[in-house]
Structure formats: C-alpha cells, structure tokens
Amino acid sequence: MVSLLPRAPYLASSISRPTTSSSASPLRPPYMSTTNSGPASASAAAAAPADATRPRKLPVLLFDVMDTLVRDPFYHHIPAFFQMSMKELLESKHPTAWSEFETGLIDENELAKKFFNDGRSFDLEGLKACMVRAYEYIDGVEDILISLKKNDYEVHAFTNYPVWYQLVEEKLKLSKYLSWTFCSCTVGKRKPSPDFYLHAVDHLSVDPASCIFIDDRMTNIEAALSVGMVGLHFKNAEVLKKDLCSLGVEFTPVHEDEIKVQ
Structure with a gap:
C-alpha cells in the first residue's frame, strides 16, 4: 500500500549535500534510486513504459504542459x-x-x-x-524530453486542459516523449486540488517522494509539495535542467539530428 501521508514539503534548492559518507551520490537523494525499493504491484509495472522485466526507474516525472512545455496561446x-x-x-x-x-x-x-x-x-x-x-515548444524543453526518453525515465503530462489537448498532440506529437496520463478533462480534477495529485500517485503506485512535479505556477507546486512530491518551479529550460541534475536525474547530450528524427 502506497502511503499518501503528507511529507515535509521542500523545493529542490533546499536539498543539501550529505556531510557524511553514504553509498548514495551527493546529487541523488536516497529516494531517487533507479529502482523501486518498495513493494511492487501489477499496476506499477503497467504504468512504467520501460521493459516490464527491468526494475522500474525512478523518479517519475510529471510535467505541466502549458507554459512549461508548450507556449500557452491564452495570454496573447x-x-x-x-x-x-x-x-x-x-x-x-x-x-x-x-x-x-x-x-x-x-x-x-x-x-x-x-x-x-x-x-x-x-x-x-x-x-x-x-x-x-x-502551439509551439518552449525553447530548450524538447531537448530535455529527448534526453529523459533516452535515459528511460517515465514521463507523464499532469495538466489542466480540455479535450483540446488532442490538438496539441496533433501539432507537436508530445506522445513521443510522455504519456497524456493526467489531463483534467479525463480525470475530472484540476490543479491545485490535492485530490488530483493523490490520484496520480495512487494510479502510478509510487511513493509521492518518488515523483518530480514541474510547473510554471507556484500555487500548483505548493499543492504538489503538500502531498509529499518534489516540486520544481519552471522558469526556463536551462534552469530546469540544472534543477533536475541536482536531484540526480541523468542527462545525455542531444544532437540536432536527433530532434529532427523524433
């Protein structure tokens, strides 16, 4: 049974390097190990896009879409x-x-x-x-998505958006990099309702602390923190990559030709 009890909220910037020797990397908190040490379940295996015979790679990444991955047309x-x-x-x-x-x-x-x-x-x-x-990708984020895919991370959309998310998909093909798992129009819940976040961890069968949630709005970040997720405030792709690296997320170089063939 996955615990849904709230944990102490924190942002990535509050994670300090350990001062004592540890088998964990200084940039990888213990809960960010690449395998799930908790009890496995059939639903957890089904949620992971990687080969089911391999251990599930953590953390799971949950991305807001509008103004985090894709420019939101609403404001202009x-x-x-x-x-x-x-x-x-x-x-x-x-x-x-x-x-x-x-x-x-x-x-x-x-x-x-x-x-x-x-x-x-x-x-x-x-x-x-x-x-x-x-609709267009925000500068630099497609490189991040490509690298996450190359490193076999499990990536999901976690977005407030109507059925028109299908228009975004038709234009940009986000499903090359993530699953449209948590859309408000299909789940019937919206950020920043804690129920939406708890629905996600329950569906994924992971501990909340094994989820990194990325959003451009602090209100939504605070809601993620309240249920025990790790929250990253999106400012731009360069800052996001640094924040993810500080949490031990692995990146490999992305070449221009790789973007074109995706």
Missing part, C-alpha cells in the same frame, strides 16, 4: 483573436466556463454558448485554429 493570441485586450477578455468571459470545459463537465459546443457572459456567438473553429497556430 486569444485576446488578439477576439480583438480585445486581456483586461477586456477577462471582464467579458464567463468566470467558470473554461474550468468546466477543462474538467469535462461541458463539451466544446456548450463552451461556445457560455464562453462570454452575454452569450454572444463567435467562430469556435477559428478560435481552435488560432490556438493550433500558436
């Missing part, structure tokens, strides 16, 4: 599509329609009906096309 492209400022858009849109869409409570047709407070109609297909044009 969507206001431009509606020919509004961000302030005007926030004042005119329905306060809960998007979050309802993200958790699968309404479909895209219902979203179109209630997106604006006054019920005005708009070009839904045009909005989707605008978003697709805007």
